[in-house]
Amino acid sequence: MGHHLSTGDAHFWQAAELGGLELLAARFVEHRFAPHVHEGYVIAVVEAGAERYRYRGVEHLAAAGSLALINPGEVHTGSKGHDEGWRYRVFYPEAQQIQAILTELELPAADLPAFVGSVHRDADLVATFSGLHRLLESGASALQQQTAWREALLALLQRHAQLAQPTTVGREPQSVARARELVRAQLAEPPSLEELAAAVNLSPFHFARVFRRATGLPPHAWLKQQRLEQARALLKAGCSAVSVAVQLGFADQSHLTRQFKQAYGVGPGEYRAACARSFRTLLPSGVVGIAAEKSQ
Known part of the structure; x- marks a missing residue:
């Protein structure tokens, strides 16, 4: 089962049965995401209210009952598109997690698929991903989680993605x-x-x-993104927020915390704790001591 964590109205965890797939269930009202990027994909199901975001130079409005899709490395923002804010469930699959499924399906996996468009009011897919997210939260059997994830992803890729053309490289x-x-x-x-x-x-x-x-960003903003991505990797590896702030040249720990929360919706401490919990469940029982020491 994945491990859970709440921070206000944001609850971040990893699905241990799906190779540590990162998941977020949140309700935001005044939170504003600064322009940021994810190294992997973003698949979000908006369940109530509406989120407004800028992506690929266009303003999008994802209202309740819609799916919002974002490709790796693409700059986007996020803020309320409704007085009450928005409530959504998000999947953050890494590129290799999607590639692995394409390989299983014997589809060309050399080029990463690219989502076409961003907001889709696609009732059955919205229901599928909303149900899948809850299933992953409920700790259903590995068999059920792994099957449901593959089925949902395949349906999404068939409907809203195209396999990238090799010409984009270089x-x-x-x-x-x-x-x-x-x-x-x-x-x-x-x-x-x-x-x-x-x-x-x-x-x-x-x-x-x-x-x-x-890149879609001026150099200083791209640098900020790289710092945050690196911070995520170090926190995931068990480094403390203090040492991450020092290693990456943040002014201090609160500077890291503010920027991290603005980009990812949860603070570095919560992120590290959720990863550490998931890490412990992914290890054979004899190795628990190491993970536990790291998180002291």
């Missing part, structure tokens, strides 16, 4: 790829715009424009 300018590597290598003390531009032989202004066109 479209990013070399200068941007190189700059991303430089930033990733120095997250704690990132280079300045001038230094980055000089490293790829472009003027700072031109570089900033090329970078934004390729």
Whole structure:
């Protein structure tokens, strides 16, 4: 069974039976998600109220009874689209979790599928994913969870995704790829715009424009995203929020907490605790001591 955790009206956990698939059930009223990205996919079922978000340069409104889909690495925001806010259930499958299912189905898995469009008022799929999320929360048998997840995902991919065309790879300018590597290598003390531009032989202004066109974010905002993604990975591995803040160059722990919550809806402490609980259930019983020590 996955392990549960509540923080106000946000409840984040991982489905141990589905390889640690991350799940969120939340009701938000005044919470505003800062522009952020996820390395994996986002599949959200809005159950009440409405959420407004910006994605691929367009404002979307996902009202109760709709499915909101977001592709990996795509910048998006999130805020209420209704006075009462919104209540939703979210799945965050990683790319490899989707690839594994394509391989099982003997579908081409070399290219990741891309969701087409974002908000879909698709009554039976909404019911399927809403029911699936509750099933994963109830701790049904592994057999039932794993079967239901595959069936739901297959239906979704058949209806709202296309297998990515190989042409999308390598479209990013070399200068941007190189700059991303430089930033990733120095997250704690990132280079300045001038230094980055000089490293790829472009003027700072031109570089900033090329970078934004390729990634959807100006360099400083992309850096912030990378820091948060890295913070997630370190918290998942059992690092404390304090050490994560220091390692990644956040001003202090409260700065990390604020940014993390703005991007993911739960704080770093809660996220780490949920991952640690799931980690313990995923381990053979003899190894529990290690996980328990890590979470001290």
